Every structure is written in C-alpha cells, then in structure tokens.
Amino acid sequence: MKNTKQEKKQQVDDAKRTFLSGENFYAQHLLGAHQEQDGYIFRVWAPNALAVSLVGDFNNWQDLPMEKDESSGIWQVYTDKANEGELYKFKVKQADGREILKIDPFAVRFEKRPGDAAELYNFPEKKWKDGLWRGRSKRTNAFKRPLNIYEMHASSWKHHEDGAPYSFADLKDELVPYLAEMNYTHVEFMPLMEHPLGRSWGYQLIGYFAMSSYYGTPAEFQDFVEACHLNNIGVLVDWVPGHYCINDDTLPYYDGTPQFEYTDPDRAKNNRWGSINFDLGKPQVQSFLISSAMYWIEMFHIDGIRVDAVSSMIYRDYDDGPWTPNHEGGNRNFEGYYFLQKLNAVIKLAHPNILMIAEESSSETPVTGMIESGSLGFDFKWNMGWMNDVLRFYEMDPLYRKDNFNLITFSFMYMMQENFILPLSHDEVVHGKKSLMHKMWGDRYKQFAQLRNLYTYFMTHPGKKLLFMGSEWGQFLEWKFDKGLEWVDLDDPLNHSMQHFTAELNDFYKNQTALWELEDSYDTIEIIDADNTEESVLTFMRKGKRKKDFLIIVLNMTPIERREFHIGVPYPGTYKEIWNTEMKEFGGTWTKHNEDCQSEPIKFKEYGQLIKTTVPALGAIILKPETINTRKK
Template identity: 85%
Template sequence: MKNTEKLEIQQIANDKKAFLTGENFYLQHLLGAHREEHGYIFRVWAPNALAVFLVGDFNDWQDWAMEKDPDTGIWQIYCEEANEGDLYKFKVRQADGREILKIDPFAVRFEKRPGDAAELYNFPDKKWKDGLWRGRSKRSNPFKRPLNIYEMHASSWKHHEDGTPYRFAELKDELIPYLVEMNYTHVEFMPLMEHPLGRSWGYQLIGYFALSSYFGTPAEFQDFVEECHLNNIGVFVDWVPGHYCINDDTLPYYDGTPQFEYTDPDRAKNNRWGSINFDLGKPQVQSFLISSAMFWIEMFHIDGIRVDAVSSMIYRDYDEGPWTPNHEGGNRNYEGVYFLQKLNAVIKLAHPNILMIAEESSSDTQITGMIESGALGFDFKWNMGWMNDVLRFYEMDPIFRKDHFNLITFSFMYMMQENFILPLSHDEVVHGKKSLMHKMWGDRYKQFAQLRNLYTYFMTHPGKKLLFMGSEWGQFLEWKFDEGLEWGDLGDSLNQSMQHFTATLNDFYKNQPALWELEESYDTIEIIDADNTAETILSFIRQGKRKKDFLIVILNMTPVERRDFQIGVPYPGTYKEVWNTEMEEFGGTWTKANVDCQTELGDFKQYQQVIKTTVPALGALILKPESINTRKK
C-alpha cells in the first residue's frame, strides 16, 4: 500500500472520529457523494439501519448494497458507473424493517421540484476575483460602519412573462445594479437551501448543503456573490438550524429511529411550524449543522448568516403544546444554548469577519457579545420589540398617538443592551398584516407622508437597518411569495417619488458618520425632547466622533404643520436643514427648504440655546450645524 493511500485511510478515520465527537466541521468531505479517479464514493450515516442500498440512474434504480462501518454507523459504496448529472437516492431498510427511499443529506444539488433525488454535481474550480472586498472586510469594523440591508425572497423579486422566477444568472444582471442605484450596503436572502415547498419560503429545508435548483446552479450563485462584492455589496443568507422538513423521504427518522431529532417525541415535533426539531445536543448533529454553515461561508464567500428562530432553540416552551422542563425544572434548552455558542465560536475562529445575526424575539437571554460573558456570541440581533411597537404606532390614528408616545420612545431605554438590527422585514407584510404602505393611517397622500416619516425615524434611530423588498417604493399590496413584486406601481408618480426618497435616504445614511460611528455607545444619541405628547413631536441628536459632527432629528407624528416650533440645541450658532421629507422631489408639497436656524438664548430642558423652525405635517426634518461655537454649551 502506498504512503498516500495510508495517509488517506488515516485521514478518513480521523474524520469519522471527529464526527462522532461533534468536532468535524467539514463533514461534507466525508459524507455524501465524492468524485474519485474512476467513479464516485457514496457515504451516508444511518447507524440503526438494517441495510442501506444505493439506487440511481447509473444502475436503473436497482438496489446496490452498501457496506456498514459498525463503529460509526456510516455506510459506503464505490461506484464506477456513476457520472456527473446522474440522479440518486439511498434506500434505507429501517430498524423496523420498513424500506424507504431517502435523500442524501449531504447532496450539493437536487433535481427540480417536485422531485427530491440528489444530483451528482462537481463544483467548478472557480478563481475568485473578490479579494479586494474580502481584504477590506477583514480590516473593517462592522459596528462602526453603515449597514443597510435589502431583504429578499429570491424567487419573487421579479418574474418572467411566463410566470417563472429569475435565476441567479439573471439576478446578477438586474438585481445588483438596482442595489447599487438604491444605495444599499448589503442584500439578505431568505433561505436559498433546497426545500420542497415554496409556501415555506425556504424555512423548512431538506438540503443543508444544496442551493435550491429553483434558483439556478451553485456556480451561478458563486458568480452572483462575486459580482456583488465587485460592486461593494455584501451578501447575507438566512439559515435554519432549529428545525427541518417533516417529509418522510428526507431527514426525519432517517434510519427508523431518532437520528437527527430528539428521542423525546414532544421535543422532536415542532407543532408551531409542522416540522421536526434537530437534537442540538447530539455531537453528530452539531457536526452536520456547523459544517453546513461553514460550507456556505467558504464555497460561496457569503458575508454573514442570519440564524432563524433562535427562540425555538433556546427555550423548551417556545412551541405550542406539551413541553418537558430541563433538569433544573426550568424552560431553558441548554443543548440549544451550547450549540449556538459553539457555532459562533467555531465560525469566528475560522472567519472573524463573518457576521452572525440572530432572529430572536425574547429578552431573557443575552444574544450578542462575548461567549465568555454568558452571551450566545452573535454579532447582531433583530430588534423585534422596536419593530412591533413602531408599526403599532404608525398604524394608529394620529389623534390617539399622544397617549401612546411611549411606543416610539421606549426603545431608547434598551437600545444598547444588544447590538441591534432594526428590521422592517417580510414577516410584517404578509398573512393579512398588510404592506408597510397599507398600514399607514389616512388617505394615499398621508400614507406616503407617514412612510417617509417612518423611514426617516428608522434610519436615524440607533441600530443597523433592514427593509424588505417592495417596501422601498411603498408597494400597497401584501407580498406574494409565488408572484413577482408589483413593479407596475412605478408607473405612478407617487411610487416613483417614494423609490427616489428611499434611495436618497440610503445615500444620506451612508454619508453621515453621526448615524453609525458611535453606535456601540450611548454617546451616539442625546434626547432633546421625548415628552412632547401634546404636539406629538419627537426630537433627538445623533452624534459622530467629532464634536461638530452631529444631526438634529425632528419627527412630527400628526397631520398638523408646526410653525415657529422651538427646541433646545447644544451650541450657539447656525443650523442648516439637510433633510425634509415633504420636499416636492419626494412626493411632498414643499418647493423650498426652511431657512437656516439661528440660535437664541433660552432655556429648553438641559439646553440654554434654542432654535425655531417649521415642521411639516406628518413630516420629518434633519438639521446639521453650519457654523457653531462648541466652546460654549
């Protein structure tokens, strides 16, 4: 036996041992189908199966018996007849004797729906051209940089005339220029991994290593990400490590016993979503999931992962129905907590610049921050509380807003407890919740005015930003996952103006360091007046590193124009209006901005200087110091 063969055998043995202990983070190199000199080697983990057979195009779907490694429960077979493009499955004789065709959990490509056979696919040897972007990302501090995300469902952004969605080869040519034109810094995709039902939006997966064939080939997605990077756009992908598709021919009870899922049937079944929960405490499952995350990061050069439904992984009572307390009698799922800490630790060790984002709705667990301090180790957390409070406020008739002003001010009390992303996401524009535009109170003109007001508050409130597709121009209809966006809206002048407003606001955000330089500290914000419930106007300052670099934000939440409106300011001098949501170019009625404001002596809360200006009805203003004396406060 040659030395190279001995080394290969030893490496495989080491990989198997690491898999059993939960320390193999490149498990796809061991399991699945792999091209060798004269054929393919197939391996699958099914420890309690009575027998496993390989079936596929290359053997006319006849049973070819696989050989079991009794120490690991891994079955394998070498097949010289297999060729790239062939479809295949594993026939598993389960522990109870039942035979069922199962998918390859490590397949990197599947046939198109409704079929779910794996397809033999060899990744091309890509020579990436995004070295400049990746190098810059390693040197950049994401907490002190603008982060403005365009959230997308890849197959419903645009459709062809025949109703088919754009593939990534087409999105590369149309979406990327649009992202650049709209001044977004990142794009985030709802899950792209293989899933059998479009209605799940990708949140019930079967293929954790496979780009859905619905979106194109893996090579096309690689080219898409590369082109994004060449245009200074980062790419995030949603990922679902908590639960998976219940279909019998996929992962559930793979060998006839609880294999990927919990042994306790109450913990295994996810009643809320009709799916199956991963046993996050099982070492083999940890290897499987962490390998999946590493695969997407390294094969596709994505810049971050948004982990879906974190609450379902860290609380035993999150689901509907019966639940089992932990050994202390509480509701904490310690296996889930440990898994997420391990996931973040492994990824950060290998790729420190990758952003890990949690979609999590509770406040009982520290999500972002150092694992050593007890946190889960994520970089960012979606601020679901902010989203729910703010949308409730903007849906309200303005006559009642003065009595519920805390809905837009309460977030200032906890905004530094986590590193937050402010999400105006897909979850809020579906299932009868209405689009963001449709949520706004009043007639169509007032709805646009309030949407501009909302987006200004969204962009000036501390926290990174995320907006779902279609919301940038105020699409009135709810999002439909199986249709393209209502691009015909842009034939209307108000929708055009709204789209222009969003692009201009995004650009304003990127070019104003006061909106992101100090976001890790309370120094980033100074409240001017959060008590003006009578007029229902909120005002605050966003501060940059330099003393003179700050913005004054004034938000009028009522349909009443406020003339000679007075607020305090920190320094004497002149303040210039740099943002007005009611300008004609944005769909408003103002043709001229307010004149520059000159301070006067006067007491206003903690300030000894005041300015006066006119605040548009349902409008928002941003002022910037033009010429001030910072020695006198």
Template identity: 80%
Template sequence: MADEVATAVEAAKTRFLTGENFYAQHFLGAHQSSQGYVFRVWAPNAQQVWLVGDFNDWDDTLPMTVSSESGIWEVTTKLPKEGDLYKFKVRQQDGREIFKIDPFAIYFEKRPGNAAVVHTIPEKKWRDGLWQGRKKRSNQFKRPLNIYEVHASSWKHHEDGTPYSFADLTRELVPYLKEMNYTHVEFMPLMEHPLGRSWGYQLIGYFALSSYYGTPEEFQDFVEACHLNNIGVFVDWVPGHFCINDDTLPYYDGTPTFEYTDPDRANNVRWGSLNFDLGKPQVQSFLISSAMFWIEMYHLDGIRVDAVSNMIYRDYDEGPWTPNHEGGNRNFEGYYFLQKLNAVIKLAHPEVIMVAEESSSETKITGMIETGSLGFDYKWNMGWMNDVLRFFEMDPLFRQHHFNLLTFSFMYMMDENYILPLSHDEVVHGKKSLMHKMWGDRYKQFAQLRTLFTYLITHPGKKLTFMGSEWGQFLEWKFDEGLEWVDLEDDMNHKMQHFTQTLNEFYRSEKALWELEGTWDTIEVIDADNTADSVLTFIRQGKTKKDFLIVVLNLAPVERQSFAIGVPYPGTYQEVLNTEMVEFGGTWTKHNDVCESLPIAFKQFDQQIQTIVPALGTLIIRPEQINTRKAKKVSK
C-alpha cells in the first residue's frame, strides 16, 4: 500500500512538472495521512524549507526534504491538529529567510493575518442532483441567462456593521434572487485576498474561500440552496496576475517562480501586482487545478475569467513591453494557456459556463478552439456597455446626433456570444451609480433607468446587472458598507425594484428573447434611423412565426402620438409591457388600446400599427391575432 501511494505521488509530481496535473491540490498543500499530516510545497530554487506553525511555536524544528527532480519539499508530522495555523519558512536562493504562505491552502486565518489553517473540508452529500441533471441536458445558449452580480461582503451588513457571511446570505440572498427572478448570481472573487479595497482581484489563496466570507462548508451550503431554487452560481477568478505582498506568492524561492523571469513582463504596473508566467508548466498545473477545484468542490455553474486582455496582449499594461518573436503584441503564453484551460474544463465539465472579461476586438474569444478562438462560452460586451451608458448620460437634445451609440452594437452583435454587463466597474470611482448617470430630474432618471433595463433585456445577448441597481440606488457602491436598503422605504425606489422583478420574469417567460439567440434570426430591426424623434424599434423573434415581440424605445422626453411602427403581418397587436405604468413609478394608469394593423408600407413592411409611445419610455408589443400567410415585406 505504501508503495502504491509513493508511486501515485511521483506520478502526480511528474504531471505537475509537465503542466498536466489538473488536481495538484490533491498532493501539494496539507493532507491527512496515516502518520499525521503531510505537507508539500513547490520551491525549486530554495536552499531549505521548514514547516512552522502553532504546533511548534513557529520555530524551524520541522525541516522539509526536497525531491531535486521536482523541486517539491515535503515533511510528514503528527504535531499539527485541525485548526492550527501554519506557514513555510523558506531560505531563498540568496540565503534570505522569509515566512511564506502555502499556495495550495484551502483555508486561511482572517485578515490581517495570512497564515494557512490546517483544515479538512468534509465530504458533502449534495442534494442538487436534479439541477445538475437538468443543466447537463439543456442547451445553455438557448436558455435565459440573467445574472445578479454581487460583492459578497457589501450586499448587506449587520446592525453592528459586520458583513454577512455565506450562512447569512443563504438565509436572505437566495430568497431575494428567487423573488427577483434572476437566473444566476455571480460573485466578485471569493478567493483569499489580504485587502478588501482590492474587491478580491489581488489574490493570494487560489484554493481558499476567503475566511472573511465564512467557511468553505457554508459556501457549499449556499450553492446547494441556490440550485434547489433553480439559481446558478458563477464566481470571478483571476489567473492573470496576483498580489505582490512579499510573504505570499512573489518570488517564492527567491527566483521567478510563479511570475515571468523578464521583470517587464512580470511587473503589472497598472494594478501593482505580478503577472503569472502562463507558459510555465507548473504554473499551468497550479491555475487549472484551482479552476477545477472551485468547479468541483463548490459545484459552480460557471467561472468568469478576469482581465483576459492583460493575459493575451503584451502591450496591455502601462509599463514597458517587448514584442514577441514575430514582432507583434500577442502574448502567446497567455493565448495558449487560455485555450488549454477551456479545453480541460470543457472535457471534464462541458456544462460549465466559461466567461471572459475582455475589452478588445482583435482576438476571437468565444466559440470552438479549433477555429482559432480562445474557447470561452461568453464574452462581456464592454463596447455595448460603454456606448449605451454614454448615450443615457447625454442630454436628449443631443441624442439625435449620437444615435449610433445606441445602435452600433447591431453591426457586430453576432461576432461573439455576448453577455451585456452593467457591472460593478460602472458604479464606482466617481462614475456615479446607474441611477445617478441618467439625465434630468429624479422622475426622468427613474424613467430612463427603466428604459435602460428594458433595452438590456430585449437586446440580443445574456444579461448582467450589479447589486443595488435593481432599485435605482443613487449613491455609488462602497465596498466596505452594505447597500442602501433604506432606499426601499421611498415609493419610487420600491416601484423601481418591482419593475425589475417584473421585467426579469418577463425575460424568463418570453422565448422570443432567447430561443434563437446567437443567430441573426433572433432580431429584425424595424427602424434604427429615426434619429429626429430618438425612437428605436426592432423585433425579437422566437422559433415560430407568431412568437415575436416588438420593442419600441423612446429616448426623448416627448410623448409620441399616433406613432407608426412597421409590423410583419396584418392583424391585431397588444401592448404587454409599458415602462411608464403607475405601478412602476410612471404616470400611465392604463395600457394602450389593441392596435389594428393598417395596409400602409413602412420601410420593409407592408403593414403598420399606430400607438402612443410615452416620453422616455419603452413599449413591448405582442401579436394577438395575425395572418402569417400574408406577405411580410414590401415588394421591391
């Protein structure tokens, strides 16, 4: 038996060195054994490594031995017990001695300390089999995807100012997600990080749920509760760069270990961090093992990979850069690592959704790797977000001259599989909240926020909004405080929340908004040229001819009477959503009457309807009784 274990460990080491061990946490880090605990750490150029912790008064009485071929140090001891703190004392290549964290630790003490905790996560008997089975059988691209983005420690705080743990979030956030009709929740990074101000994007523990948020077991219970309520869970992950704190990952053994050897490539000037050497096999094993650990240990439904542009372009950062061997700016190591990451995850878990936060258009991000893509399922559409928010911040007097900001996305919306993000990045650092961005007085701001959300829901692409936006929080997001839940005592905020809840339910129930997504058949523009009135009209189409919705967005503070809209078939049409209804915070007490089509040509259609479109409002109109055998378009 001992020989079999030794053989397995040696095989694991070999795979780690070649970049093919995707479960490296099973032998690196701290593990129970028949002789107590075995600790292993990769530090190939260290002169000596010791295990130190509560169990030996942090003294160097437990020297580790090294396998010269692998650079992995090891010690077995009966001294530690569950809950003890530990680190590795590393005598680096130049003789400097420094305490370092365990890169493979699965739990850390609460900050400001960063010692690892000897912790064994008990095997959980999951109860989400129905969710998992349904997920494997369904086509995620043809299903609704509406994500509520959350920063775990600032969604709510207790009365004493302490943040909610995942035990608290299970009791309150899960029912809220269900009540608000979101399909998924996405958390900003949950992995261990030393500074809350980084929002979790400066990581030290790639296998550890931050103890600031609770225990690993509590997060497992949260995910299970989400699945039992038909809600998926995504987590942000940062494989491009890591925290620069000296006692964590940087220059672990005194030489470039996790980072690039070239200091210009290693140093991330923009974020004050260090870039992973994504071409190093051991780093590939480390990072892919981290992703697999989170997917399998916590039954995650998706991972959003942060800062992909920084990983695939050498010149993305603000510091000096050198061209690649072809003379260009492509970071081939990052490019091929991401393809490998997605290939490994899709082979093991084809149903897991991989999302890229990426801001350029020079690289194909989504689609099959065989076609030259990075292999992600979705890409955040940062262009749509920036253009649309610029438009909504603009005085309507000037919108007619910049209508392309609203419509330009129609030119490229099928180039990738997109998620349309109204994310945390847009409601912080002086950018103002979504509500505060809107032009005009408070009433007009709410009216436009409802129209913005309706455009988000009806535009092709999956959806993401940041917490607090759903009721129009006016203040910017603060990472160290809870959301302004007191806002909901105000009637307008309460009605805005009700509107978002209604809109989310509408999105989930209307197949025309997602059934043909990813194909041009899902949309037909009626009129994107009415810049004078600042009104945009288009159709979202389902699989059957009669299953479609007409969307009418009025971006001017002027009500449009007897407004003409081209329709594909003769018959009657019924308004099914009006953003200016009193129940949502508007002034309309009843819907428009049913419209009878008129045989009057409108652009490519030989029929039109006429209705009233509210100022700064949006209508969604559904066919009621139509004749689909009639010609749809005007003869040329």
C-alpha cells in the first residue's frame, strides 16, 4: 500500500511538473474535481492567491480550507462529504486581499444558467459502437474526399412547442436523419462549451472542459456523435482558444494577478469583443488549452476542431485598442503563432486524422500545410475572401455585374495557396446583413433562381463546403440565436423545392469525383472562359483522375437566357447536360434538359472543338462527356 501511495504521489508530482512546463496535455486528470475513495479530491491552480477554500452544497457553502503546493501554485483538498450532482466553487483570497467566489476552470459540468457553479459529474462508461467509422477515417485522405459541412447553432435549430430548445437527445432523433436525408458529410457546431450568455453564441467561454448544460448532458452528446458516425456523418466543433468571458467570477485575474491573461493590460483586454485574451506564451495556459482540445477529441470522438478568430491570436494589432510592437518592431504575436503550431503538432501526433480548421481572415501568414515550412499547421482555412467577393457580386444588380466580374473570378488566382473551405456561414446572416436568400437581387422568383446559381458555383468551385442551417431552403429572415429556424417556410412550394435542390446538389457533389478527387492541385480545374463579361457568363471545367472524368460548368449571371451559347471543349464527341438549376423540380420552369450536344471542329479560345447549348436566365448548367474521343482535340 505504501508503494502504491508513493507511486500515486509521484504521478501527481509529474503531472504538476509537466503542467508548469506546458507539456501536460491531460491536465484535467490533475486539476478539477476527481472521485477518490469515498469522496472527491479538488485541485485548482492559483499561484498568487493568499488563500483558497472549497465551498459547496456538501458543506453549506462554508469554507473548507485548501492546502497550497508552493512549488506548483496548485491548491488541494479532499472531502468525503461531497456527492455527485452537488454544486461547488472555489473561494479565492486574491493577491490584494479581496475574496471572490470563482468557478473551477477544469469543471466538466456546470449548473444551468444564469448560475455558474460547477457540478460534480461522473461520466457513465460509454461502450462506443463507431469503430467502423473511426477505422475508415484513419485510412481516408480528407483532402481527396468530399467535405460538405452543415453549420449549426445547437439550440436554435428547432424549439419545442413550449419554446424550449432541443437537447442533444432530441437532435439525435431528428437532426441525424435530416443530415443523412440532406446528404451532408459533416455537421459543425458553434461552440458547445459552457458560456453564461446565449447572445455570445458560445464564443465567450467559461468552461473549456464542460459542455453547456443548456444543450443537455455530456452523455447525450456522446450518443449523438455515435449516431452521426453510424450514419456516416462526421462531427466538428468550434473552439475558442484566443479569448474568454470577462465575468469576474470566472477566469479573469483568477488569483488577483494576470494568471490566464497577458501581463500587459493592452494585450490582455480584447476591446473588439469585450473579453479577455489568453497569454498564449504561458506554459500553464498552453497545458490548459491543449488539454481542452484533446479532451473534446477523445471524450466525445469528434472528427475535427474549428479554431475561431485565429487572426486575433497571431497579430498584435488585430484589436481596436492600443498595441505595442514586438521585439522586432512588427505586429506578429509570436506567442500566439508558436502556440498554434504547437497545438496542431500535438494533436496531429496523437490523432493524425483529426481535422484542424482555422477561421482566419488575413493572407499574411501561411495557415495550412507543413509547420516546418512556416505554416501554422492547420488542415483547412476558411476562404473569407471568396465569401466576401461572391456575396457582393450576387447582391448586385445584374446590370453592373459585367463591370465587377472579377469578384467571382479573382479567387481562381489564389485558390491553391491554402487548403480552403468555402464558408457561407452564420456570420453572413446576422446583424442586418440579411439572409442569403434576402441578399439575392430581384423579385422572389429571381432570388431563388440566383440562390440555386450561387450554390452551384459554391459546390463546383475548388474548396470544401460549409453552409449555415436554414440556408438550405432559403430562409428569408435573418438567423435569431434564441429562436428556432423558420420551418414553416417549407409549406411554401418555392422553399420546399429549394430544400430539395440543396439535397440533390449535395448528393451530386458526393458522387462526382471530378469535384474533389484532385482538389489539392491545379489539375482539378481548367478555365474555359472567364472573360465573357459582356454576357456575364462564367465557364470552367472540374477534372478527376481519369481523362474522361470531367465536368463543364456554365453560370449565367444575368436574367437573359443565352441560346446557342458557345462553349469550348477539349475533345470531340457528345456532351450530356446532367445538371440544370431551372428544372421544375427545383422551383424553375424547365420540364426537360437540353438535348445532348455534339461537338463541332470549330476553334474557341484554346479549344479546337465547340458545342452549343442554351443557358437559362440566372441559371447554371453542368455538362459531362457522354461519348468522346480523348485521342483527338
């Protein structure tokens, strides 16, 4: 028994040492509350606190003094009075003598809002059944596979009749079949970690190891993820390692001194979002954050993490307030830069198949690719430039599109600089920006026609895909975080047809290898005509590995039908229309496809063969070779 106690003490001492050095990536096993013998042991890191006490339901919220390990700054106490389900906090006597009740930064469960006390919670043992999915993921190259993400805010997808949001138990029953029916490959949730204010959408966190009790229990989320995997759907989660909630009883100035935050108040304060920035260069903070990421990956079997607001972590001048140049006189935040490289290196070493995704708005720093080449080491980056340009274009009166055609073609110049995801995200359908449907020019019929056109461009442009919930059927109202989506829209035939269109387009994307097989190479695309500004028609090809595997995409950006439209093709033969956004089943007026096109030996641009067809007004068509001779051009 003595040796066992000594071994356990050594394990704890080793965990403290690696926590202090920034190399403990399972710090939740050391800190927080843990069941031990007939009670619980509590540990909290507060190096400059004058005293710390444990208070909770089990001691009538009276002080139970904790003992400090001077070498680590970690306070500890054991009690056999605590029971699962009871609430607790730490009373911290801060460096200036002020006493304040603080949360447990490592809590895995919190009481429901508006309270923020931690709850003692023991995970029920989960016997996972998703081994087939996880094994297949390890053998799959994500860069050469379809990736089509349905982005969600968990509590505003649907509400019950009494106004209560769906829990993950509800989402398991309704959302999983919906994702399968709509042919999405992945679902991505805005942050699920504990946050006290719903209005923050989860981007101002207090609990980095706790799923918000607003969404149900951690066990329910585990079951949800498993159900997704059994239906061949991946699960991604947003995560916010840059900044955190400013509430005084949470993480800020935990022991009365800059503990989780930068010492420089200008660097600590995030003026833009009214929050506090993590000191990403501090080893203990690195242990805390990387442990959080690993926890979500391993405890919930998620398939990837989208890191929010990367620009705010790698540039000192990103915020609206005063800033100080680094030691080289520049704006690089070296602490954030090296932390993100370390984060990606650690996660990829332990879990090579986990997708690491960056939401980053600048182009000054390589984000995806090998860390050894100076990149941050992410797998994918949101293409914010594409999103901004394209939405500006589709909001525009077609009369002016010919003079702004570069808005939809400029992305072809840089599309391989990073591994991109094309995001039509929540950020574009709030704060008066209008929904995607509402952004479209013209009357209601033209708006739907353009939305179908936009989604076809979105799905055929190189890059993985992300679409925010409600956009799949063209919800007209902006997203509201505290209400369910406008499901009543689907009683309208045009909205219903739009939803059907999106499901069919998603299925088309999954089944057309030319849209993703060579996506990490310029070989995936060939521009046929990006200079037809007068007619405002864009024509390009997407190509797969096989010579005969290619698609011809034609997008008409005006309300004028283009008859006898000329398209250059690489080989002589017959070309078949396999996609037309104006089909009646999608909400258009066409009852049958264009007839097959037989090429003629007429030169067009760089091509020796020409086909002619009709392109619908504000419509898009896709052609595929039916019978061609690849030995001739």
